[in-house]
Amino acid sequence: MNAAAREPGSRRRVAERRPRPTLRVTRAAVVPAVLVLLALVGAGLTALSGGTGTATVGAATTGALVNHTTFACPDATAARGTGSSVALGLAPAPADVRPPSGGSVTQGPVTSDGRPVDVRRGSVVDVRPDGGPAVEATGGAAAGLFGFRTDTERGRTLAVDSCPAPRSQWWFTGAGAGLDHSSTLVLANVDPGPAVLDLHVLGPDGPVDTVATDGITLAPHSVKRVALSEIAPQTDELALQVSTSRGRVVASVDDRYSPRPSASQGQEWLSGTDVPSRTLRLAGLPATTDGSTLLVANPSDLEAVVDVRLAGKTGSFAPTGLDAVTVAPGTVESVDLSKVLPKKEPLALRLRSRVPVVASVRSVAGDDHSYATPVAPLVGPAAAPVVKGADPTVQLTAGAVAAKATVTAYDATGSKVDGTTLTVKATATATWSPKKGAAYVVVEPASRGNGGGTLHGAVTFAGGGAASVPLTALPLRVERPRVHPGLR
């Protein structure tokens, strides 16, 4: 075009050459077109690679079998007329676990060396309730060891609590310090170093001003009991936080409650949860109750609007007659569920909130009461005792997908008494009760690959009082978190 324009000549000559310039334009356009095409191809290929390149982050791996287990059973002198027992058991090893033989279990007071306890694999032995709360197991006996404390009073009240491992955070919802409701916090430090802890108490009207609850020091190997009436008197519904700034403790709450004024107090051990959460699953509601109360504590600075759903026999549903529960910041809210919960149906609750909360459900059965507390998903086999004179019910609730679990009942020597495979429909709750003669039950959720979703569960006891224990996984394998060197 240029060349043509520069050429001196008439319009005619240009016109004569018209076909050639167009040809040259076409040829000259090849290189730009190819370059543009290459650029587009480059961008396109880049975009295509977009899906392939994502950083891969590994999950935690389970490592070797645990060879050291420490826990403490709540150490409280039995009230008059109460019979207390502490049992230690060593659950039969799951199929894929081969714990070495040998090892030792000691039970003793925290202040001195314990006495050895002979616990065979599969058996449950009673130990002296006053023998001391600290239980330490090493070697082959460490994997699968569990312990329970049971308190009964003339067939009227029943309290069961598992012996938890020490940790640094505890939350209890449902404690009280009034005329009809009194609770005692039982703390134990089983570690060789001192523990320093703070207590925070939330009441219906907000955080309770407590005195001398910051910086409580527990010497190594020591036990401390704190009556809530001493730190937060005249409050019926309390939520209690135990947080250590140093060391770890084992904490339990011995809860005594009169369902009706002037009635005699029933007893229950209140299980603690570790941290407030946005999603809570409460398990351990007895099928038959004389009334239930939902207690929600909101430790945050924001108002919590808690959505409650029930997991019944066939699936989850919203309770009729219960709107979302609003909990002001720093308060405990109690909601009567008596009219809300369907009768004679095994139930679990799922609570959801925009801000982290803690909660529990207190159910009254006769003169006694029990608590349904937050439960964590079962990540391995869990064990629960079978109390003589009380009918145990294993309650399992599935998550968003259906799940399976093998439930086996053993007698005190480790012989299998009964067993089944429980299939739980998605978001539903299934129950199972073992035959007579069992000493404990082991619940083993099916592995993920084997058609298993997440399961939460508890064991409730009825007859001669009411009680419930959440199911938590036994110490079997050391879960090794993913650790990598890195700056951020």
Place this chain on the structure above:
Amino acid sequence: MTTLGAAPDGAVVTAVLVSHDGARWLPAVLDGLADQTRPLDHVLAVDTGSTDESVALLGSRLREGAVLEAPATSSYGDAVATALATLPEAAGLDEWVWLLHDDSAPQPDALEQLLAVAATTPTADILGPKLREWPSLRRLLEVGVTISGTGRRETGLERGEYDQGQHDRIRDVLAVNTAGMLVRRHVLERLGFDRRLPFFGNDIDLGWRAARAGYRTMVVPDAVLFHVEAAHRGVRPHPAGPSSHRRGERAAALHTLLTNGSAWALPFMVVRLFLGSLLRAFGLLLVRAPGEAADELVALAATYARPWRVVGGRLWRRRTATHAPRDVRHLLAPAWVPYRHGLDFVSDVASALVSQAGDVSAARRARAAATETGPVPDEAQNLPEDTGLLARLVTSPVCWLFTVLLVLALVAARGLYGAGTLTGGALLPAPASAFDWWRLHLEPVHALGTGSTSPAPPYVLPLAMAGSVLLGKAWLLSDLLFLMAVPLAAAGAYRFLHRVTSSLPMSLWGAVAYGVLPVVSGAVQQGRLGTVVGTLVLPWLAHAALFLGPGHDQDRRRRAAWRTSLWLALLVAFVPAAWLLALVVGAVALAVGLRAGDRGLGAAVATPLVATLVLLLPWSVATWTHQGAASWLFEAGLPLPRLTHVPGFWDTLAGRVGDGAPAWMTAGVLLAALVALARPDTRTGVLRAWTVLAAALLVTAVLAIGTYATATSPTAQPLWLGFPLVVAQGAAVTAAALAGTGIRRRLAGANFGWRQPVGLLVVALAALSPVVSALWWVWSGSDGPLDRGRATDVPTYMTDAAADDPDHGILEIRGSRAHGFSYVLLRGPGARIGDDAVLPSSDEQAPLTRVVENLASAPEPADVAALSRFGVSYVYAPAPADISLVGNLDSVSGVTTGSATERGARAWQVEATPTGTALVRDGDPLRPWLLALQGIAVVVVAVLAAPTRKVVR
């Protein structure tokens, strides 16, 4: 010996002429002697082993017996002494010796004038003439001479100054040249020449000693001597080679200063001369005079390696000294003289650089000169010649643009002011001082983690250099790079575009369009040091590479190749993947160039690519074994798996990798680059830009495939593609700017039709694009992970302990049980820019990783014992500390709780004294050699890249 009879003035004058291969000049010298209006009483000639016909010449012109011969090795002093020895006993005080060189011809009245002053000033003991250029020119060489504090021979004259009588004043001086020196015989015999100064500088030394001995030296400008300065100029072949006269002069100057200076100032002088010589050598290297630099250093070494010569010289001088050193100080050069010379030198070099690079400014000056010629009105003549810097700045659109950009940058950085250091995203905090970078670069073993022998990443050296220029303030460098990224990038782009388009509006437009890239791409917000520096360096690299092509002379192309090497090395240091891109672009350019028959292009393209590898030496070789091949793909800064994702189609075209501006913002530039292909007259340049664009996008596509992991961060992750996309954007800006040159005229002249409105629309969109981007930048400010805060969250007492003893390390464990833990073993205040790339590989740290795993799951006392073997004194878990980890560490014996300043963080102290037996302590023995090679390579390339300087003497 001939006595010509006592002259009327009563003085006896003996001329002593020392010759050495001076047959070229001897006839004139002898003529000059013969023509003296005041005849000489005696003439003696001493020849020091001439190989030419000097002896014969002298013999033919002088009386028999007046020509003495001395061995070739004898010094000037020896020769004079030889002559003096043949003279009869001194008759009286008025007996003079007139020293002459074989290359110095006196004017006929020279001796007469000298003696006249001697007669009127009886206190004068040494008299010297005015030296002018041989054979009879008016250029002044010396009118008396002195020495400066740095050992420079000071004549007090401008170079090449004409003799217009402006220095004609009889005055006292420190010394006069031995060429033409009239000295009382007894003074000369008493003082003598220093045998340690065989050829050079002995005149200053003699004068200085004479002054100390209470004699008076004067210069007599009426006496004129023409001097060749043959030895000084290297005209006379020196026995020890051409460069030895520089060495000799410098060594003589050092010796003179050290032996004659006052005793108390000697230590200061020793240090000053040492450092000054090093500085001079460095400066000489910078101006591509490596030979002179070497002479400087050799002279320094020769003088300093033989301190006994100085001591001996000082003792010898004490023999004759009667006056205090301060009595002669007024004769020495003022103290400020060296600094003025330094300033002159720097401005010389600067002007050389400017005139080298300033094709544009040369053209401007030429234009200005063209307009200034012709008849000038009277009023104009009275105006000052230059309009002044301020006036030029105020009227310059360039100045206005950059002022605006600077202000915008200050506004956009509003969220990033305050205390603390810039950190976040991929950017680590800057170290406390630039010397930390030097240390990181030079140390063979880095006390980080379990000890690392990794080579320092290549960008540490440029950072250390730049940080040193900023007086060691490393934080300032980090701030400048990130907060001033836009004006800095725009400055480079303006320079480049003004060179290729020579259109002011288009280069200003392109400067802004390119300048906003660091923020539009999201590189600044994510703290991507590599991309930001890469964006700043790229235009300069492109500018240097412009001169690689044909159409420039050979010297220019060669220097351009070395300069390109420097820029490419700087770029690759920050963005190693740029080497790959350079390889592709270079290959394409080579293919095109070879088709066009350009044979010099091969070397011009290969030189930068190869030289870069040498310039980045310890790293370029050693990183393969330490960090793995993938370290060539990761740019400077932390690899951030969380923030790094491969951009989509439109984001790739828009050059938006991070969370930068919306993709449509740069669409105008891209559209303009596309339409630019349609303009025929600029198509060659536009096609070149598009070639780079296509190459950059193809390289991007290749780099986007797959995930990569280095030895230190084994998590496989996609690459950050910031830099190649910036290159693509830069190419698009260049294409648009090229085609946009003179677009207004073109559009106005176009025929009515569909082209005009479409063209107008594209121009409008393209013009708006950078403006909108800049507005977005200022509006969004510092919106991203980059933030200013505390450089470390580790309590100070820990970092202090670790800084005191690196074995008291701090094990910092982050993360949670659910999401995994990451840890770093710190040996100081925390990880700083550059530290991330020298962390020990995860394989090397595997034993420590196992210990941390145990701590996080079920710790035993053995794990705590292992900690002390790894040199860990403290364990620190920043907020929010994981509950299970806290519980574990609180319950295991062997550690006690320490105080953590931050809420939610936890700290422990390991009770056992750290032994550090499991740490790596031995470095690679090859490393110092590689570092030395790199240092030499940097100097050599810098010298080769520097503009050629014409050496004028």
